[in-house]
Amino acid sequence: MTRYRLADPQPAFDRLQARLAARLTERGIDANAPALPDTPEPIPALEAAQRRIPYDYREAFADHPAVATWVRTIAEAATAPNADDHNPHWGSGGRRMIARGPSLLLWGNTGAGKTRQAYGAIRSLTAAGCAVRWHAVKAVDLFGQMRQRSGVDVEWLLRDIVRMPLLLLDDLGAAKSSEWNEEITFRLLAWRGENHLPTLITTNYAPVRTEVMDKHQPVLRDKVGDRILSRLSGMCTPVHFDGPDRRFLRA
Ligand SMILES: Nc1ncnc2c1ncn2[C@@H]1O[C@H](COP(=O)(O)OP(=O)(O)OP(=O)(O)O)[C@@H](O)[C@H]1O
Ligand SMILES: [Mg+2]
Known part of the structure; x- marks a missing residue:
């Protein structure tokens, strides 16, 4: 019996290749054309989110270890609608939605x-494929938007923000304290805390005074009061940022 080695000429293989090339030519396909680049499908939710994010933060990436861990926790807790036993034949439907979870x-x-x-x-949550209805607002703007004005139902506006599945409340404590500001913040955080709705809160103030701090340096408790601070400590994991001011570095 004749034994062929791979390096030997292989007439059957050559004939096959010639036939394949002829078929491709018949159909106008160039077998030697370079492969088309793989264009990833755009993620519509991510594109829509990008447009709502301030220009400066459009490339932002959650690379702080505590923030990245939080993102993973929230993404893992996200569930798809119908993911229970109601309709097992159809499997789970739709994209995973942000569920309840901790705040930062x-x-x-x-x-x-x-x-x-x-x-x-x-x-990151949007890119992870979670359906995220989110809203971002600076505390000072929120108080401005909540002022009564004709033609706007501010109660409805507040209700919508309070129930938003994911909320970024930026710069808490930066606005001048007032009883009214405190009431809005309290209503917002109390409801979100009680319902475990994930909330990202940023502030320039340390939550409470520590021994090493200057006794004249204000803390968040001084800015928002005890009741709000109590809600915050119940619902949030504090994450300390002590790096340099990057705006100065960039300048
Ligand atoms: N990891 C990073 N890489 C590149 N640029 C960064 C990074 N972190 C922050 N910046 C840039 O530094 C500037 C300040 O960041 P950012 O606005 O997040 O600070 P902040 O802590 O919220 O400040 P503030 O307390 O004044 O609100 C922004 O222009 C931001 O884009
Ligand atoms: Mg900020």
Whole structure:
């Protein structure tokens, strides 16, 4: 019996290759054309999210270890609608939605990257395929929007923000304290805390005074009061940012 080695000429293989080339030519296909680049499908939710994110934070990435861990926790807890036993033949339907979960209090000096990490977390959750209905607002803007004005139902506006599946409340404590501001913040955080709705809160203030701090340095408790601080400590994991002011570094 004749034994062929792979290196020997293989007429059957050559004939096959010639036939294949002829078929491809018949159909106008060039077998030697370079492969088309693999164009990934755009993620519509991510593109829509990008447009709502301030320009400065559109490339933000949640690379702080505590923030990245939080993103994983929230992404893992996200569930798809119908993922229970109601309709097993059809499997789970739709994209996974952000469910309940813990919140984060990102605190530290100005320019250390808190807001950037918060937007990075929103981007990461969207990129992870979670359906994220989110809203981001600076505390001072929220108080402005909540002022009664004709033609706007501010109660409805507040209700919508309070129930948002994912909320970024930026710069808590930066607005001038007032009873009214405190009431809005309290209503927002009390409801979200009680319902375990994931919330990212940033602030320049340390949550409470420690022994090493200057006794004149204000803390978040001084800015928002005991009742709000109590809600925050119940619902949030504090994450300290103590890096340099990146705005100065960039300048
Ligand atoms: N890891 C990073 N890589 C590149 N740029 C960064 C990074 N972190 C922050 N920045 C940039 O530094 C600037 C300050 O960041 P950011 O606004 O997040 O600070 P902040 O802690 O929220 O400050 P503030 O307390 O004043 O609100 C922004 O322009 C931001 O894009
Ligand atoms: Mg900020």
